[in-house]
Amino acid sequence: MGVPLKPVPLSSMTEPSRAPRSEAHVLGPVSKTPGPVASGPPGLSRRPRPRRIIAVGGGKGGIGKSMVSANLGVALAQSGLNVLLVDADLGGANLHTCLGVGQPAATLSDFLRKNKATLEEVIVPTGVPRLSLIAGAQDALDAANLKYAQKQKLLKTLMGASADYLILDLGAGTSFNTIDFFIMADHGLLVVLPEPTSVENAYRFAKAAFFRKLQQMEAQYGIQDMVESALTTREGSLRTLHDVLAQARRKDPAAAERLERELAAFRIRLVVNQARTDADLNVGTAVASAWKKFFGIEMDDLGAIRYDDEAWRSVRKRRPVLIERPDSPAATAIQRIADRLLALDSNLDPSSP
Amino acid sequence: MKPFEQQTYYELLEVPVSAPVDDIRAAYSRLMELYAPDSIAVYALVDPEQVDGLRARMTEAMEILTDEDLRAEYDKDLGLPTRRMAETVTAGGRPSPEATPVAGTVERAAEALASSAAAEVDAAGTGEGASTAAPAAHAPEEVEQTSTATPPPPEAATSPVGPSDFRATFFRGFSFAYVSSSLQDSQVLGSSVYVPTVASASETASSAPATSAPSTASTPIPVASATEPVQAPVAAASATPVAVTAATESAPTPVTVAAASESVTEPTPPVAPAAVEVASEPAPESVPQQLAPTAPAPESTALATVPGRKEGPSAPSSRPGARTPSIRTATVGPASEAGRSAPRPGSGRQLGDAQVLSQDSAIATAEAALAQVAARVREPRPRTPDIPADAEFNGELLRRVREARSFSLQQVADRTRISKGHLENVEADRYTALPAPVYLRGILMNLARELGLDPLRVSRSYLALASEKSGKK
Structure with a gap:
């Protein structure tokens, strides 16, 4: 729906067809993405879709989700990929400020309220080559309270957006509006600060994401009751994914195995922000191994971003630190995270598109 | 996906099965830090109880995997014995405290046992006292030492047994079985035997350098946990015959050897819980005869007759369950019997009683310490009596x-x-x-x-x- 379809067969679809629709800004040399466009989820296979969707969440507010999103976008764009940043923080959008775009003329709420027919109409340039932005809702008072139909429309449209990387900057909290964007992504980035409040919210977010994922799969696997009981906290209820899986296994071993595989494939990737000490740098690893120990699910530690006054100064200047001070510790750390994501994707590319 | 309750010790500590002890220790301390109650990584992740449970299991894993013979046993349970066996064979040589920490297999156990049995035969032959195994129970002179040495068993337990001499471990593992016979020796052969006994005990100490106080306390671990299969039959094997021979007044030294050699021929006979019951049977018979006035209940004899037992109330002596008490009665039984068969009934009886008392106190002290250690080791992995999986806990x-x-x-x-x-x-x-x-x-x-x-x-x-x-x- 969002993207004008070119009448080329999928197999021969060429790079330009997937360039972002933001004619306003200069498109750099065509990205080096290989191969034909991936077939999306069932029903969407005919549409182009972003090669990768990255969602940046974290549960807690003020932990640098927008900073990470913006700078990750810059880093990926600088490495030659077409990147579309979407401010999905519907209640507190400020990604545009991080990028220094100023008050955008068109926002996501225009699209949702059908002032603008297509997603392309709300895409604005950022001044960074290959990086474009869909700004979040500005002043609509009820923008944060997405209706179900609106959310479905947005999800579908975003899945159909065409870019090498689609980066979703999520809001705080663990509402389904947030979680649903997170679990639809190829890479769910969980930003966490090395402090208890943030870690607590990060775990809550991660658990909510897994149970939402389970819930979405429940129809498929006939485990509806189990998820329901897992979500309650009564005495004797199923408490962990292990319990849910164990019960699913009793009902249908084959389905449980598929379920397990699917859950295992859903890997949360950790980004530790504002690490002040060397010990803080290891918090990501510690969280990942504790998570694995108790839930048997892998998390990836993408790395830590050092606490950096330059990052703070850049925010004050309303410029991404990667552009303002590319050699600062924060900028290099984000660069490294972007590289890791690219490495992950290049590894995955041959097997799963 | 495996909950940590089901992970093997190696998985728990996140080390390969071939990991040397140092790596295991390092992994353990790293994980203990990671899962410390104030660690940020586990904050709000799961219930604090679950973290405690994980820590307890990790400690258990570390304790088992850093103890050679326990690890060998565990590996065998896991079904990966051959590698380590081979390793030990290539390591070769006689067991020594400095031996490579990874060493320790059933083979080595057998070897150590054999050599210890040989040493024992030697000792018996020279008449220096039958059993070198239980310095704690040997003589009153040693009692003081032991009772001062035993109180810190928890420390001993936390500081892992590790590379302590395998032989010493086994000695002390069997010392329970030997106590009765050694007591008899001293009773029957008279007080002149004591000095040589002490000497032989200290000989053992020098031959097995791990005989420091903490190791005295900690080495019984195998008795209570891992070597149960060994322990029970040996207890049966030694306690029953000894009780019999005491009655018949035959020389006790051959009995000890018999018991030892029996355990050599069958280092790990199959577990027979009933054997423990058998072992305890002679005791109740003999105890009331002698000690009825002071302590009618067989199980409380040790408690009742021990005057200098300071840690009595705090030490959960009956903690390891039915096994330890029954063994205790077994050991006390022959001892009291020996007292009865002492040649001089009058003042000699009192003297003998004093010895029995002090020896009892030594045994009790050692047992209390052992019980504490055993309790510690046992706690995370208790052996539940057969409860059906679907039982309702009323x-x-x-x-x-x-x-x-x-x-x-x-x-x-x-x-x-x-x-x-x-x-x-x-x-x-x-x-x-x-x-x-x-x-x-x-x-x-x-x-x-x-x-x-x-x-x-x-x-x-x-x-x-x-x-x-x-x-x-």
């Missing part, structure tokens, strides 16, 4: 489990800080008299942990019953 079952572990209500109450009244009500299924479910749950979890049951399962099952029953009323 008060009756809980009481049976408690009694199977030979805890009194008062002991459980002391250890769990749950009032005796509550415990009685729990066991009697007086649901209406019990506190609100939220408190009851805590009580049940504590109690279950104390009894070595799965806390969640017990509380769930019991609470279900409670709500069912009280709901109907």
Whole structure:
């Protein structure tokens, strides 16, 4: 729906067809993405879709989700990929400020309220080559309270957006509006600060994401009751994914195995922000191994971003630190995270598109 | 996906099965830091109880994997024995405290046992005292030392046995079985034997450098946990024949050798819980005859006859369940019998009694320490009496489990800080008299942990019953 379809067969679809629709800004040399466009989820296979969707969440507010999103976008764009940043923080959008775009003329709420027919109409340039932005809702008072139909429309449209990387900057909290964007992504980035409040919210977010994922799969696997009981906290209820899986296994071993595989494939990737000490740098690893120990699910530690006054100064200047001070510790750390994501994707590319 | 409860010790500590002891220790300390109660990584991740459970299991894993013979045994359970066997063979040589820490297999056990048995035969041959195995129980002179040395068993337990001499471990592992015979020796052969005995004991000390006080306390670990299969039959093998031979007044030294050689030929005979029962049988017979006035109950003889036993109340001597008490009665039995068969009944009897008393106190002290250590080792991995997987945990079952572990209500109450009244009500299924479910749950979890049951399962099952029953009323 969002993207004008070119009448080329999928197999021969060429790079330009997937360039972002933001004619306003200069498109750099065509990205080096290989191969034909991936077939999306069932029903969407005919549409182009972003090669990768990255969602940046974290549960807690003020932990640098927008900073990470913006700078990750810059880093990926600088490495030659077409990147579309979407401010999905519907209640507190400020990604545009991080990028220094100023008050955008068109926002996501225009699209949702059908002032603008297509997603392309709300895409604005950022001044960074290959990086474009869909700004979040500005002043609509009820923008944060997405209706179900609106959310479905947005999800579908975003899945159909065409870019090498689609980066979703999520809001705080663990509402389904947030979680649903997170679990639809190829890479769910969980930003966490090395402090208890943030870690607590990060775990809550991660658990909510897994149970939402389970819930979405429940129809498929006939485990509806189990998820329901897992979500309650009564005495004797199923408490962990292990319990849910164990019960699913009793009902249908084959389905449980598929379920397990699917859950295992859903890997949360950790980004530790504002690490002040060397010990803080290891918090990501510690969280990942504790998570694995108790839930048997892998998390990836993408790395830590050092606490950096330059990052703070850049925010004050309303410029991404990667552009303002590319050699600062924060900028290099984000660069490294972007590289890791690219490495992950290049590894995955041959097997799963 | 495997919950940590089901992970192997290696998986728990995240080390390869071939990891050397140093790596295991390093991994352990790293993980203990990671899962420390104030660690940020586990904050709000799971219930604090689960973190505690994980830590307990990790400690258990570390203790098992850093002890050569326990690790060998564990590996065997896992089904990966050949590698380490081969390793040990290539390591070769006689067991020594400096031996490579990874060493320690059944082969080595057998070897050590054989050499120790040989040493024992030598000792017996020279008439220096039959058993070199139990310095603690040998002579009154040693009692002082031991009783001062035994109090810090927890420390000894936390500082892992590690590369302590395998032979020493085995010696002390069997020392229980030997105590009775060695006591008899001293009784029968007279007091002149004591000095040589001490000498031989210190000889053992020098030949096995791990005989420092902490290791005296910690080495019995295999007795209580891993080498149970060995221990029980040996206890049976030595205790029963010895009791018999004591009655027949035959020379006790061959008996010891017999027992030792028997255990050499069968280093790990199959477990026979009944054997323990058998071992304890002679004791009740003999004890009342001699010590009836002071202590009619066989199990309390050690407690009752020990004057200098300071850690009595704090040491959960009956903690390891039915096994230790029965062994104790076995050892006390022959001892008292020996006292009875002492040649001089008058003042000599008193002297003999004094010896018995002091020896008893030594035994009791050692046992108390051992019991503590054993309890520590045992705690995370209790051996539950056969409870069907679908059993409902009502008060009756809980009481049976408690009694199977030979805890009194008062002991459980002391250890769990749950009032005796509550415990009685729990066991009697007086649901209406019990506190609100939220408190009851805590009580049940504590109690279950104390009894070595799965806390969640017990509380769930019991609470279900409670709500069912009280709901109907």
